[in-house]
Amino acid sequence: MSRESDDARVRIGMVGCGRIADLQCLGYLAHPKAEIVAVCDLDLDRARARAEQWGARLATDDLEKLLADPDVDAVDILTPHHLHEAQARAALEAGKHVSLQKPPTRSLAELDRLARTARERGRVLRVFENFLHYPPHRKALELVESGAIGVPLSVRLKTAAGRFTEGWEVEPATQAWRMDAEACGGGATTFDHGYHCFHMAQRFVPAAVERVHAFIHWTELGDGARIDGPALISWQYAGHPARYGSWEVIASVGMRVRSQYYVSDDRLEVHGTEGIVWVNRCTGQLLDEPSVVLYRDGETRAYHDLETDWAASFRLGGCDFVDALLEGRPPEQSVEAARETLAFALAAGRSAAEGREVAISEMG
Numbered sequence: 096m097s098r099e100s101d102d103a104r105v106r107i108g109m110v111g112c113g114r115i116a117d118l119q120c121l122g123y124l125a126h127p128k129a130e131i132v133a134v135c136d137l138d139l140d141r142a143r144a145r146a147e148q149w150g151a152r153l154a155t156d157d158l159e160k161l162l163a164d165p166d167v168d169a170v171d172i173l174t175p176h177h178l179h180e181a182q183a184r185a186a187l188e189a190g191k192h193v194s195l196q197k198p199p200t201r202s203l204a205e206l207d208r209l210a211r212t213a214r215e216r217g218r219v220l221r222v223f224e225n226f227l228h229y230p231p232h233r234k235a236l237e238l239v240e241s242g243a244i245g246v247p248l249s250v251r252l253k254t255a256a257g258r259f260t261e262g263w264e265v266e267p268a269t270q271a272w273r274m275d276a277e278a279c280g281g282g283a284t285t286f287d288h289g290y291h292c293f294h295m296a297q298r299f300v301p302a303a304v305e306r307v308h309a310f311i312h313w314t315e316l317g318d319g320a321r322i323d324g325p326a327l328i329s330w331q332y333a334g335h336p337a338r339y340g341s342w343e344v345i346a347s348v349g350m351r352v353r354s355q356y357y358v359s360d361d362r363l364e365v366h367g368t369e370g371i372v373w374v375n376r377c378t379g380q381l382l383d384e385p386s387v388v389l390y391r392d393g394e395t396r397a398y399h400d401l402e403t404d405w406a407a408s409f410r411l412g413g414c415d416f417v418d419a420l421l422e423g424r425p426p427e428q429s430v431e432a433a434r435e436t437l438a439f440a441l442a443a444g445r446s447a448a449e450g451r452e453v454a455i456s457e458m459g
């Protein structure tokens with residue numbers, strides 16, 4: 096990091112300037128001690144346009160060139176999943192800290208190799224999952240952790256996708272790698288998006304997930320393309336009392352989902368021994384309900400004064416990475432926690448493929 100005593104700054108290199116780069120940049124642009132100094136994309140025109148937009152001095156289609164730049168302290172990787180391991184390893188070996196978009200890798204072996212490289216090189220490897228930083232999720236977590244619903248007993252998540260004629264435009268090339276199991280590492284819905292939901296399921300109950308069962312239907316879209324949904328996935332947490340969770344994916348292809356981003360929305364419900372908490376939106380604005388609602392002692396309380404734009408989760412997550420580097424503390428999302436989430440997501444895929452319940456311990 097460039098440091099002149101308390102004037103230390105984190106200089107970021109962005110790798111991959113596609114759809115999600117629109118939001119991933121927000122933390123680095125907002126943080127007073129961060130700046131985006133270099134940009135890399137295979138599509139050089141795209142890299143140049145982003146560099147201009149973000150005020151970066153280097154735009155390249157050559158990752159090695161970005162990694163050789165001594166002005167880059169940390170790299171944010173926003174590319175298709177089959178590239179994550181090699182690009183993150185190259186960055187760590189070049190002495191850069193790394194923020195890697197979820198899902199970090201396609202397999203636990205890939206993630207373990209990266210974790211080893213980060214340890215050996217003494218660099219920070221942060222796996223970024225933005226739902227954790229979404230203000231309504233933070234509020235709900237704060238309520239649960241403060242005992243507002245007693246002991247958490249059950250997590251229920253629901254993802255509703257709507258008609259694709261609205262919301263963000265997603266390029267065919269992006270859809271293509273997402274639906275290619277080799278490039279994606281699993282289904283576009285239950286692995287790629289699922290990583291968020293599995294992560295939330297782990298955060299809201301302070302016990303490891305032990306077993307998972309999944310029904311995942313593959314819907315044919317024509318021309319050989321297919322998408323993994325609808326789906327119903329359930330799991331059991333370790334220990335006592337017996338605790339379960341579930342996640343349902345519904346494709347309401349004719350339904351309008353109001354969204355500035357992807358045309359889908361996520362809802363979450365956590366039941367405890369003394370109450371219930373709901374998070375009623377995330378990526379979209381499906382329903383006009385308060386974003387967080389708490390029920391306990393016969394009373395319902397709604398929380399209205401929260402930032403509910405999904406983009407906030409990216410801004411806050413970006414700032415956490417910068418602050419962690421400046422303060423010399425681990426970022427909120429460790430590789431160890433990411434490994435648990437990845438194992439959970441992979442176990443769900445295996446359960447559906449093999450038509451049986453899968454123990455997380457089987458995943459290695």
Ligand SMILES: NC(=O)c1ccc[n+]([C@@H]2O[C@H](COP(=O)([O-])OP(=O)(O)OC[C@H]3O[C@@H](n4cnc5c(N)ncnc54)[C@H](O)[C@@H]3O)[C@@H](O)[C@H]2O)c1
Pocket residue numbers: 110111112113114115116135136137138141158172173174175176178196197198223224225268269287
């Ligand atoms: N947190 C979230 O909610 C969220 C949402 C969307 C995407 N993501 C993640 O972000 C990452 C990118 O997704 P996206 O939707 O932006 O994809 P995208 O296809 O829109 O963008 C990927 C970009 O990477 C570039 N690229 C491909 N190969 C490259 C290489 N070898 N070197 C440099 N650049 C290369 C492409 O040209 C493209 O611009 C994925 O890991 C994805 O899972 C996360």
